[in-house]
Amino acid sequence: xxxxxxxxxxxxxxxxxxxxxxxxxxxxxxxxxxxxxxxxxxxxxxxxxxxxxxxxxxxxxxxxxxxxxxxxxxxxxxxxxxxxxxxxxxxxxxxxxxxxxxxxxxxxxxxxxxxxxxxxxxxxx
Amino acid sequence: xxxxxxxxxxxxxxxxxxxxxxxxxxxxxxxxxxxxxxxxxxxxxxxxxxxxxxxxxxxxxxxxxxxxxxxxxxxxxxxxxxxxxxxxxxxxxxxxxxxxxxxxxxxxxxxxxxxxxxxxxxxxxxxxxxxxxxxxxxxxxxxxxxxxxxxxxxxxxxxxxxxxxxxxxxxxxxxxxxxxxxxxxxxxx
Numbered sequence: 228x229x230x231x232x233x234x235x236x237x238x239x240x241x242x243x244x245x246x247x248x249x250x251x252x253x254x255x256x257x258x259x260x261x262x263x264x265x266x267x268x269x270x271x272x273x274x275x276x277x278x279x280x281x282x283x284x285x286x287x288x289x290x291x292x293x294x295x296x297x298x299x300x301x302x303x304x305x306x307x308x309x310x311x312x313x314x315x316x317x318x319x320x321x322x323x324x325x326x327x328x329x330x331x332x333x334x335x336x337x338x339x340x341x342x343x344x345x346x347x348x349x350x351x352x
Numbered sequence: 353x354x355x356x357x358x359x360x361x362x363x364x365x366x367x368x369x370x371x372x373x374x375x376x377x378x379x380x381x382x383x384x385x386x387x388x389x390x391x392x393x394x395x396x397x398x399x400x401x402x403x404x405x406x407x408x409x410x411x412x413x414x415x416x417x418x419x420x421x422x423x424x425x426x427x428x429x430x431x432x433x434x435x436x437x438x439x440x441x442x443x444x445x446x447x448x449x450x451x452x453x454x455x456x457x458x459x460x461x462x463x464x465x466x467x468x469x470x471x472x473x474x475x476x477x478x479x480x481x482x483x484x485x486x487x488x489x490x491x492x493x494x495x496x497x498x499x500x501x502x503x504x505x506x507x508x509x510x511x512x513x514x515x516x517x518x519x520x521x522x523x524x525x526x527x528x529x530x531x532x533x534x535x536x537x538x539x540x541x
Contacts, residue, residue: 237382258410260378294410295499327400
């Protein structure tokens with residue numbers, strides 16, 4: 228599987244999608260105007276990964292901000308991961324948030340209510 | 353020459369710290385966001401407030417990018433110019449994020465209904481509405497998810513204040529104001 232490794236920019240997050248090293252992470256800020264265009268290759272990568280996944284997958288979200296355009300795409304990512312989990316795949320979503328960031332904590336809780344996947348809400352300093 | 357002083361006095365009286373008037377693209381909104389962010393860093397603003405203000409700004413600016421565009425196309429065909437305006441104010445009790453842009457008058461009623469609906473909802477109601485739109489709604493052709501106004505209401509914890517003024521027979525000016533309080537909110541229903 229190819230690796231997606233994108234450095235963060237002013238308005239897009241850092242992405243690591245590396246099946247060989249078991250690393251699946253989206254971190255930083257996601258505020259692109261056209262999030263559909265940005266996240267398209269990520270969604271396609273997940274589709275491809277789902278045909279031959281690792282024994283288990285821990286997908287990590289560690290976001291500082293995300294705009295509403297991204298929020299829809301994040302749900303799309305989680306929905307694809309949910310489909311894989313529903314085929315008995317061992318999946319865990321880790322949603323990180325800073326201790327004083329109630330909004331990010333709430334967002335994680337809401338996503339965990341919208342999809343049927345084990346969710347871990349993790350406080351980071 | 354007096355207009356310079358007049359504008360300066362208005363900005364001071366409304367406690368405006370940043371005003372941008374002109375064309376709104378992803379590129380220049382990044383500049384505005386960066387300026388506002390640096391400003392809040394310099395004055396040592398509390399993290400939670402910084403984040404809320406930033407989130408509201410992003411949604412407000414990106415709304416203009418997405419929706420003012422539509423009117424620009426129609427407008428330039430008629431050789432008119434309707435740029436938009438964005439501003440941030442800072443008072444003792446918090447921030448105000450405000451914007452204004454031209455829009456087609458026949459879209460006003462639908463927008464008014466949406467804003468009234470959002471304002472009628474409490475915290476729980478907004479959460480339900482947000483979840484409804486994010487799961488059932490689809491992206492429009494400009495990359496919008498239809499969630500911007502709801503998110504602004506949620507993050508600020510306040511009602512969205514708005515106004516419509518007729519510009520001419522075809523266009524109206526839509527003004528939107530969101531307040532972000534820096535006074536710790538007690539748990540609201």
